[in-house]
Amino acid sequence: MVEVQSEIQFQSPKERGPVAMQLKDVAVSFHGRTAVRDCSFDVTKNKVTSLIGPSGSGKTTLLRALNRLHDLTPGAKVSGQIMLEGTDIYRGDLTVTELRTRVGMVFQRPNPFPTMSIYDNVVSGLRFNGIKKKSLLDESAETSLRSAALWDSVSSRLKVAASNLSGGEQQRLCIARALALDPEVLLMDEPTSALDPIATLHIEELMKTLTKRVTVVIVTHNMQQAARISDDCAFLLMGEDRAGELIEFDTTEKIFNNPDDPRTLDYTLGRFG
Amino acid sequence: MSQGPVVELLEYEEVAAGPVSAATSRTWYSYLLIGAALIFTAVSVSFVGSIFWSSWPEWIHHGFTLLTGKGWTSPDGPFGGLAMIVGTLETSLIALVIAVIIGLGTAISIVFFIPRRFRTIVATLVELLAAVPSVVYGLWGLLVLAPWMQVTVNPWLNSWPFAKEIFGNSGEEFGTSLLLASIVLGIMILPTFVAISREVIAVVPQDLMEASLSLGATRWQMIRGVVLPTAKIGLFGATFLALARATGETVAVALVAGSVANIQFHLLYPGTSIAAWIATEFGEAQGNEVAALMALGVLLMLLNVCLALISRSLVSRQRRALARV
Amino acid sequence: MSDLIELEEPGDSGHAMRDEIRRTSDRFRGRRVAISRAMVALCSVALLIAAVPLVLLMYQLFKQGVGQIDWKFFTTLPMTPTLIDPTATGGISNAIVGTIALTLYASILAIPLGVLVGVYLAETQSKLATTLRVISQTMAGAPSILMGLFAFSLIVHDLNVGFSAIAGAFALAVLMMPVIIISTEIAVRNVPNTLREAGLALGAKSHKVSMKIVLPSALTGIVTGVILAISRAIGETAPVLLVIAGGFTNSWKPLSPVSAMPLAIYENAKSEWPSQRAQVWGIALVLVIFVFILSLTARIWASRKQQVRN
Numbered sequence: 014m015v016e017v018q019s020e021i022q023f024q025s026p027k028e029r030g031p032v033a034m035q036l037k038d039v040a041v042s043f044h045g046r047t048a049v050r051d052c053s054f055d056v057t058k059n060k061v062t063s064l065i066g067p068s069g070s071g072k073t074t075l076l077r078a079l080n081r082l083h084d085l086t087p088g089a090k091v092s093g094q095i096m097l098e099g100t101d102i103y104r105g106d107l108t109v110t111e112l113r114t115r116v117g118m119v120f121q122r123p124n125p126f127p128t129m130s131i132y133d134n135v136v137s138g139l140r141f142n143g144i145k146k147k148s149l150l151d152e153s154a155e156t157s158l159r160s161a162a163l164w165d166s167v168s169s170r171l172k173v174a175a176s177n178l179s180g181g182e183q184q185r186l187c188i189a190r191a192l193a194l195d196p197e198v199l200l201m202d203e204p205t206s207a208l209d210p211i212a213t214l215h216i217e218e219l220m221k222t223l224t225k226r227v228t229v230v231i232v233t234h235n236m237q238q239a240a241r242i243s244d245d246c247a248f249l250l251m252g253e254d255r256a257g258e259l260i261e262f263d264t265t266e267k268i269f270n271n272p273d274d275p276r277t278l279d280y281t282l283g284r285f286g
Numbered sequence: 287m288s289q290g291p292v293v294e295l296l297e298y299e300e301v302a303a304g305p306v307s308a309a310t311s312r313t314w315y316s317y318l319l320i321g322a323a324l325i326f327t328a329v330s331v332s333f334v335g336s337i338f339w340s341s342w343p344e345w346i347h348h349g350f351t352l353l354t355g356k357g358w359t360s361p362d363g364p365f366g367g368l369a370m371i372v373g374t375l376e377t378s379l380i381a382l383v384i385a386v387i388i389g390l391g392t393a394i395s396i397v398f399f400i401p402r403r404f405r406t407i408v409a410t411l412v413e414l415l416a417a418v419p420s421v422v423y424g425l426w427g428l429l430v431l432a433p434w435m436q437v438t439v440n441p442w443l444n445s446w447p448f449a450k451e452i453f454g455n456s457g458e459e460f461g462t463s464l465l466l467a468s469i470v471l472g473i474m475i476l477p478t479f480v481a482i483s484r485e486v487i488a489v490v491p492q493d494l495m496e497a498s499l500s501l502g503a504t505r506w507q508m509i510r511g512v513v514l515p516t517a518k519i520g521l522f523g524a525t526f527l528a529l530a531r532a533t534g535e536t537v538a539v540a541l542v543a544g545s546v547a548n549i550q551f552h553l554l555y556p557g558t559s560i561a562a563w564i565a566t567e568f569g570e571a572q573g574n575e576v577a578a579l580m581a582l583g584v585l586l587m588l589l590n591v592c593l594a595l596i597s598r599s600l601v602s603r604q605r606r607a608l609a610r611v
Numbered sequence: 612m613s614d615l616i617e618l619e620e621p622g623d624s625g626h627a628m629r630d631e632i633r634r635t636s637d638r639f640r641g642r643r644v645a646i647s648r649a650m651v652a653l654c655s656v657a658l659l660i661a662a663v664p665l666v667l668l669m670y671q672l673f674k675q676g677v678g679q680i681d682w683k684f685f686t687t688l689p690m691t692p693t694l695i696d697p698t699a700t701g702g703i704s705n706a707i708v709g710t711i712a713l714t715l716y717a718s719i720l721a722i723p724l725g726v727l728v729g730v731y732l733a734e735t736q737s738k739l740a741t742t743l744r745v746i747s748q749t750m751a752g753a754p755s756i757l758m759g760l761f762a763f764s765l766i767v768h769d770l771n772v773g774f775s776a777i778a779g780a781f782a783l784a785v786l787m788m789p790v791i792i793i794s795t796e797i798a799v800r801n802v803p804n805t806l807r808e809a810g811l812a813l814g815a816k817s818h819k820v821s822m823k824i825v826l827p828s829a830l831t832g833i834v835t836g837v838i839l840a841i842s843r844a845i846g847e848t849a850p851v852l853l854v855i856a857g858g859f860t861n862s863w864k865p866l867s868p869v870s871a872m873p874l875a876i877y878e879n880a881k882s883e884w885p886s887q888r889a890q891v892w893g894i895a896l897v898l899v900i901f902v903f904i905l906s907l908t909a910r911i912w913a914s915r916k917q918q919v920r921n
Contacts, residue, residue, distance in 0.1 A: 110502045127608075142501075142639060152628060194501065326728045329785065333758075387657070392660075392661040395655050418899060419847065537852070561754050565853075583756070586756070
């Protein structure tokens with residue numbers, strides 16, 4: 014268990030700043046059985062907000078509600094309000110495809126499209142959305158590959174199949190792919206849990222720079238990681254009815270040093286998994 | 287045309303081998319197993335061998351005229367198999383086109399658009415469709431579809447602008463024809479194609495699909511841009527297997543194609559295929575003609591083996607490609 | 612590692628790019644969604660089209676077949692209609708007896724051999740095993756008329772047995788064997804290794820483990836394969852067409868000619884007598900019902916195997 018303490022910038026609550034997404038009483042249920050509920054918090058722009066908690070607490074379920082991935086699951090119901098820049102993403106004027114160009118996602122296991130080259134992978138989102146202009150594709154590809162700290166190592170072999178990259182590089186490719194659409198929010202679902210420690214470190218370093226372009230919401234089961242990289246933290250826990258609920262939301266500093274709820278304290282002290 | 291083992295073939299290579307080698311110990315049991323294996327080897331070798339051997343007189347006496355000759359003259363020859371070869375190719379390829387177009391849409395529907403609770407029912411229906419004996423398809427084609435074609439469809443087809451080139455326009459409307467055989471064949475190989483395509487499409491990893499949707503793709507873009515390319519090799523395997531089935535189908539074609547040994551490019555005319563011709567002529571064949579029919583059998587065997595081998599290598603390449611993902 | 616330290620300033624170009632991306636994607640969105648909906652509809656139409664032949668066929672089978680079936684249908688021998696009595700078709704007792712006899716003889720030949728070879732393939736790692744596996748997979752997909760040619764060549768001709776039930780049974784057995792071999796091998800391989808290891812750990816010799824532990828476990832899978840093989844053999848025309856000569860008696864003796872249901876269908880479908888053509892639907896209906904029952908049984912059996920394993 015490596016303790017990284019040093020360069021975490023703690024932010025005082027007063028300086029929160031503009032809000033990218035707002036959640037109000039958000040709950041997700043599957044065929045009537047609640048998976049997660051009582052989620053209300055604001056995701057601050059250009060900051061990293063992490064969702065932490067033991068497994069089963071509904072963090073991933075909540076994350077996937079933010080880009081409406083549950084629309085694919087029959088029997089899934091999302092209640093409450095999720096606002097993106099003031100528009101309700103479920104009941105507002107926003108089509109699902111438009112939402113997903115503004116809220117991107119990176120998954121747990123690196124998943125570049127296996128039949129496509131590195132270049133084709135990065136620009137796949139643009140192509141899906143009808144963008145064909147080569148200059149725009151090239152520019153976006155370079156910008157996002159640079160943002161993912163991958164440009165120098167792949168720029169000379171963009172036409173190579175994406176499966177040739179290592180695990181860590183593939184994940185950064187997926188980050189670049191999501192960034193190519195220049196989204197406002199980037200959702201990350203345990204992006205480093207399938208990677209080795211060095212690759213994990215690279216990606217954590219990356220996240221500090223990503224916030225210049227996007228707002229990041231990340232699910233992680235590794236609370237040291239959350240302490241290292243996030244500005245705000247939402248702690249979720251599975252209740253007795255086997256539904257996850259939001260216990261506490263605050264700045265990372267508060268959550269880890271001086272939480273309001275005793276359960277939060279128990280978790281951060283490692284008293285349960 | 288039961289095809290239970292077809293789908294199982296796909297799971298085949300993945301099941302790990304048991305470590306117990308009962309067959310290598312020296313007991314009566316192991317001798318029994320080895321004995322059975324040897325008997326089966328003998329059976330399969332004589333399977334190929336006896337057909338070859340019986341066809342030998344044909345190759346000796348007439349060389350390769352079986353492959354190039356146009357007419358089939360009973361009872362002593364010359365026996366030309368070109369009409370059967372052409373007929374086999376025509377009917378199988380058209381059947382394949384029908385089966386692939388409809389089958390791909392069907393497979394996609396089953397995997398993506400049918401609610402989960404209906405899937406078993408649909409899968410069972412597809413299996414039942416495959417279990418219907420080919421002679422029943424032939425019967426239905428002959429007694430129901432052929433008259434319908436003769437009365438309704440053929441005149442309509444013959445009224446198309448390019449009808450003469452494709453369909454032929456003799457003024458006599460045939461009910462049994464190459465076109466009807468192709469359609470019936472297409473219906474028969476459809477379940478095979480759907481079963482394998484469904485498997486191949488369903489194992490495309492879920493997170494690849496979610497990733498494409500998260501980029502703003504529509505469902506069709508996800509299917510066309512990610513799922514189908516990923517499954518492409520396996521889909522080719524399914525195509526070749528369906529083609530192999532089509533070329534080998536005997537009684538249905540024999541009943542509905544019209545059993546005429548002419549090289550025929552006009553689809554509304556009757557024709558035949560290699561397998562159908564063997565079935566039709568064998569009953570009354572003597573001596574030399576039997577050898578010629580056996581030679582046709584050799585041809586059929588070679589064709590089928592090639593297609594089956596191609597199909598299997600494609601399906602296993604597909605599986606290996608997915609394992610890397 | 613140097614690209615780690617790269618900090619990227621978005622600058623103004625970032626927003627211009629974003630705007631252009633948004634604008635273009637907004638422009639295309641409607642069209643993409645419409646195309647998606649259209650293709651989804653098209654695929655569903657394909658599914659419906661695929662279902663149509665089955666529905667039509669079943670409808671015809673039942674509509675035309677049910678009327679043909681009665682007690683006489685099963686118990687009397689066929690007759691040829693004459694001008695005096697054009698509806699005198701008799702029954703199909705010879706075909707039913709023939710099918711039962713053929714299937715029985717074929718099973719006797721194919722099941723023991725097939726199961727043994729399947730077990731052999733599952734428990735051996737030799738060159739012979741690999742070759743036999745490829746051979747049986749290839750044979751499983753081979754055109755069934757080749758089995759008829761084989762039976763003719765070997766049984767009818769070389770062994771001079773003549774057109775007979777045993778020749779037909781031989782052809783069907785060659786058809787059934789690969790199916791049984793493949794499904795037996797899969798069933799045996801699916802037995803968890805832990806079972807085998809437990810047996811060995813208890814001191815049992817490997818062949819006893821195979822016989823007393825592995826085989827009973829694999830039994831459901833083996834039976835499923837056998838049922839499927841039988842269901843296939845019952846319906847096949849081509850293998851028997853060439854070698855059984857369509858006997859007209861209720862004989863089931865191996866050495867005499869015999870009939871079979873698929874054969875009866877094949878021959879009477881082309882008949883010039885409408886009454887015979889009508890009767891064919893009855894035969895077809897009975898055949899299809901048999902085959903369906905067997906297929907469904909196999910399926911139910913197979914899913915029971917799954918439940919037991921879980």
